[in-house]
Amino acid sequence: MKKTFFALTLFCIIVLSACAAPKPDMVIFDSEDIPQKATEKSMHADIVNPCQTYSYEQMLIDSKRLTETYPDLIAAENIGESVEGRELLLIKLGKGEKNVLLAGAHHAREYISSTFLMEVIDEYARCYETDNDFGDYDIKSLLDDVTVYIVPMVNPDGVNLVQNGLEAVKDPEKIMSMNMLKDSFSEWKANINGVDLNRQYPCHWDEKRSNTDVPSSEMYKGTAPATEPEVQAMMALCQENDFLLAASFHTKGEVIYWADSGTQNSIEASSSIAQTMSDVTGYDLMPVSEDAAVYGAGFENWFRQEFSRPGFCVELTPTGNGAVPHDDAEFESLIWDKTRYLVAELINQALGIRK
Numbered sequence: 001m002k003k004t005f006f007a008l009t010l011f012c013i014i015v016l017s018a019c020a021a022p023k024p025d026m027v028i029f030d031s032e033d034i035p036q037k038a039t040e041k042s043m044h045a046d047i048v049n050p051c052q053t054y055s056y057e058q059m060l061i062d063s064k065r066l067t068e069t070y071p072d073l074i075a076a077e078n079i080g081e082s083v084e085g086r087e088l089l090l091i092k093l094g095k096g097e098k099n100v101l102l103a104g105a106h107h108a109r110e111y112i113s114s115t116f117l118m119e120v121i122d123e124y125a126r127c128y129e130t131d132n133d134f135g136d137y138d139i140k141s142l143l144d145d146v147t148v149y150i151v152p153m154v155n156p157d158g159v160n161l162v163q164n165g166l167e168a169v170k171d172p173e174k175i176m177s178m179n180m181l182k183d184s185f186s187e188w189k190a191n192i193n194g195v196d197l198n199r200q201y202p203c204h205w206d207e208k209r210s211n212t213d214v215p216s217s218e219m220y221k222g223t224a225p226a227t228e229p230e231v232q233a234m235m236a237l238c239q240e241n242d243f244l245l246a247a248s249f250h251t252k253g254e255v256i257y258w259a260d261s262g263t264q265n266s267i268e269a270s271s272s273i274a275q276t277m278s279d280v281t282g283y284d285l286m287p288v289s290e291d292a293a294v295y296g297a298g299f300e301n302w303f304r305q306e307f308s309r310p311g312f313c314v315e316l317t318p319t320g321n322g323a324v325p326h327d328d329a330e331f332e333s334l335i336w337d338k339t340r341y342l343v344a345e346l347i348n349q350a351l352g353i354r355k
């Protein structure tokens, strides 16, 4: 009986003291402190899943999660609208005052270049937060000095057609009236007006040769340079910002285009930067593009001509990898195994460019 009474008293004391108001100097764990490990884990969990058919909608979802997870490091904004009214998303990664520009999916069927850029954002942000080295690169130090402007999907309407077919576009009849240079919509390259966006920039546009002069699934350069809203948005972005260098990502070939005869002599840094890009990826460097009828009107060619700064075109994925457009589940072996350090090296190289 005595024992029971003692136990009951002890129980009451414990309960009462637990309910009592805490003293000011007591250490109180609030909900943000207690699950420290869990928070850390979710902070650094993968946000982007690159082994999927990477859609415009998925990109917007991931962009929101990335900016929410890394609010001090990542910002997103809209730089314009596509023909069908989709947002032309710009993601800024980093805190530096020096800027570089990366762009993906000028060509619709090459949307795995969007996947690549989103994976770069996800992985580099994680390295920044944990202050872990990434190979030989100190991502925190690089992103403290440089902000990487990334337009992952220049051509969202074309990507939508490739992934979701004719019934997903606003005006299927207009598409049906266009010249199909390949058999299926999954091989579409142009924007939804049938204009090839990488044949649209005002750089030797008149000389640019094409085998079609009507709106087509690919190759058509339009009635004049810069008629398309996607190209206009990219040009305005470049004109409003002082980019030290720019790189545009395509597929296929595992090669790097780094110079054309029109600008080769005016951009000193290109050659050595291209060599480091090749060293870090194993990709081959293409010869200097000599014929404006071939290289004209491309984004990187226009960028070089306009700003006298290095501009690169990187062809991701091996040639002859079969699947059309490519096998998304094989992202690691098709792209990431060779290119995970490429953007870190580009940032590193940008720091050496004199203004």
Ligand SMILES: [Zn+2]
Pocket (backbone or CB within 6 Å): 107, 110, 198, 250, 251
């Ligand atoms: Zn391309």
